[in-house]
Amino acid sequence: MALIALLPWGAVLGALAIYLVIVAALLVAGRREHARAVAGFIPDCVVMVKRLIADPATPRRQRLLLGALLAYLASPLDLIPDFIPVAGQLDDAVIVALALHVVLRSRGEAAIRAAWPGPESSLRVILGAAGARAGRHDAEATL
Numbered sequence: 001m002a003l004i005a006l007l008p009w010g011a012v013l014g015a016l017a018i019y020l021v022i023v024a025a026l027l028v029a030g031r032r033e034h035a036r037a038v039a040g041f042i043p044d045c046v047v048m049v050k051r052l053i054a055d056p057a058t059p060r061r062q063r064l065l066l067g068a069l070l071a072y073l074a075s076p077l078d079l080i081p082d083f084i085p086v087a088g089q090l091d092d093a094v095i096v097a098l099a100l101h102v103v104l105r106s107r108g109e110a111a112i113r114a115a116w117p118g119p120e121s122s123l124r125v126i127l128g129a130a131g132a133r134a135g136r137h138d139a140e141a142t143l
Helices: 003-027 032-054 061-073 087-107 111-117 120-130
Strands: none
Touching: 003 032, 003 120, 032 061, 032 087, 032 111, 032 120, 061 087, 061 120, 111 120
């Protein structure tokens, strides 16, 4: 019984250790910008979602969707528990991508760009996951 209770925390601590090793390795390799992108990805995502919720131009349904997304991510209950390697995090990533796809289709890439606090390289990952066309900005789409 105690092993079951420790299993999720062990997985979380293991993932955190791997995450810290990756950031440290990037710093040692002199890739400060990449280290910042990796270290700040999750906090940047949270800030982006909060900004999109606070933006008066975001329709009410999308605000509710984004609020539900934050609640789901903060909840200990998942479709696939996070202590299951890869699949546990993949379901969260898919749900984030689906929610951002809805915002992207309605508000456009410019809204997500305006809300993103992190580096451009991380933003490209977010936009790609949400289904934005590579290399095409909203302004370019209208030309």
